[in-house]
Amino acid sequence: MSFSYDLLATDGSARAGMLHTAHGDVPTPTFMAVGTAGTVKAMTADAVRATGAKIVLGNTYHLMLRPGAERVAKLGGLHKMMDWPGPILTDSGGFQVMSLAKLRKMDESGVTFRSHIDGTPYHLTPERSTEIQHLLDATITMQLDECTKFPATHQEAAESMRLSTRWAKRSRDAFVRREGYGQFGIVQGSTYQDLRRESADALAALEFEGYAIGGLAVGEGQEMMFEVLDYTTPMLPAHKPRYLMGVGTPDDLLGAVARGVDMFDCVMPTRAGRTARAFTSRGIFNLRNARFQDDTRPLDDNCSCLACTRHTRAYLHHLFRCEEILGPMLLTAHNLTYYQSLMQGARDAILAGNYTEYCDTVRAAWAAGDTDT
Template sequence: MSEADITAPHITDDPQTAFKYDLFATDGAARRGRISTAHGPVDTPAFMPVGTAGTVKGMLPENVADTGAQIVLGNTYHLMLRPGADRVERLGGLRRMMDWKGPVLTDSGGFQVMSLAALRRMSEDGVTFQSHLDGSRHHLSPESSIGIQHALGSTITMALDECTAHPAPWATAADSMRLSMRWALRSKDAFQVRPGHALFGIVQGSVYDDLRRESAEALTAIGFDGYAIGGLAVGEGQEEMFRVLDATVGFLPADRPRYLMGVGTPADLVGAVGRGVDMFDCVMPTRSGRTGQAFTRHGKINIRNARHQDDPRPLDAACGCPACTRFSRAYLHHLNRCGEILGAILMTWHNIRYYQDIMAEMRASIEQGRFGDATAMMADGWLRGDIDRL
């Protein structure tokens, strides 16, 4: 087959759709809304499955959509290294290449670069780093990060930031945050405005309330389509993360989406929604699925444990995913113990579906004014655990 014989799937954009956030209901600080984009709507609160290298591992795009997901996340750092942003652009953009019909948010690469502490050099201009793949040297500036995300065809682009390591002294966190704010302004200047597309700024400041407020106010003064909260879930613990959210969210515009990056467990999601956050992403449901860990209404289950080897029950009787409606725990245990690919696929599918079910339940409960009761029932189920034994 020649290149001329290969046709990319047709994905329709709507350039007439303006990017906007509509708030439909609140229950306390929890918000039920909808983000409109050129590539389709996103009902919030929303969880974005992570498609690091242009795929949600183990899942076809239509299967991801079947879980209820409306938006996925792509990783700028990994895609710029392989297959390369120019190649993705020539193939019609990330959405076309991976045949994902909905919106895509791409991170800026800042978090991955932070994790390469021994392989990077920071400067006012940006960061120079060595590829973890082959040691080749690359430079990422605010302008180049925005340009790469543009080439990828991102629906939502993230400003380049430095994700401050934890723990960090106040002075170190302040310098890091203020560098990110200068980069945010450069990112805004480099962004090519298009109908239905958006640029989000990222609040930094480690665990220091005054720095978080300074960062939020600086970003608001620049003006972004949405505001992310970065630099959390990096070792500070859930209680401290919630405290920082309490000190931060109130300084973000109420008419823009709020996105907590890299979070988290089901309990993290519930707590953050209750504090006014709208969007989330995390590798936890997919990574855990590949290692035999399932998130359920009865808490976390390790399907590799011997107690599941003769268990005919589903993982979660209330779940509508294929792992739960077609297969037993005993079969899933067998697949995972044997290292069969199907086991990882089914567990991943279940976890993504369960995360989407949590978000759907929170959206409904906010609309109906019963968010507190609904989330208390979730927490009670996780606390009681999987107590029904054969």
């Protein structure tokens, strides 16, 4: 099975396609559940599959620290270790190095840093990041990049982007090409259109199997993020998948799909599930709120997850008030199911040619809120 992307339909800039990989096919648009350390928090692999997820994300930085990439390889690779035979995308570790590591120092060769866990020193280069992802047996490998800070001056953004571009070439050279496996380049350039163009053109010349858009959802706000996507996604090859990194809210996803994005990941639905926040077809609920303590209705009438089909809002409220682990488990499963159903609805609407109407209907229901209370 070769690594390829079939574009099946468009509706405006919105796209529906099929990503073919060594570990299975992924319908797009798609949301990737975040399994940073080889697990989606509070979820078994069966529970993740039950949400409708076809692809998950792991993280180079966390897995290189614990249990170590070489150990994962000896254990049969990440697919076997975490009971996920389907596709896995691994982040390169660059963002986590910048945000979590202690005493980091960056130069042309890569990043030298100390582990946030125990202070052990490491040196992460584009070549080592690519090697680690190979040892993990990632279906999709990401180039090592620098996530440009926001705000950044044009000069700062240009220097950062050009460093990432040079690292992209080294990452590409280090990638071991195998049937059904792919590597994505990451477009940087902050909020500057000319820099995004320079980045996109340079990465396209390296002929990656897919392209990610990085450096967004870092504080610029939704309006500016959408503005950047408006001019960036058309710069990317139409026959390759497009991945918006670290995004986002359900509304972010709808808007980004409308602008031509195919793939997403974000910790938001899992993190929210652990803190009693539920994403629903009627908006966001906080299950700790006392208004739910006698509410015998399902969390979301339109959801097929266990939290919604087997339990009441009152029970979910009770679990969080008592700090029972089942609460985060059920709500995480619900949130991921909701994200998957949102993306499936988007795909169906694009195939039917009514994506704008789909978005209007979904947003109207959010705005109406929980009208029965």
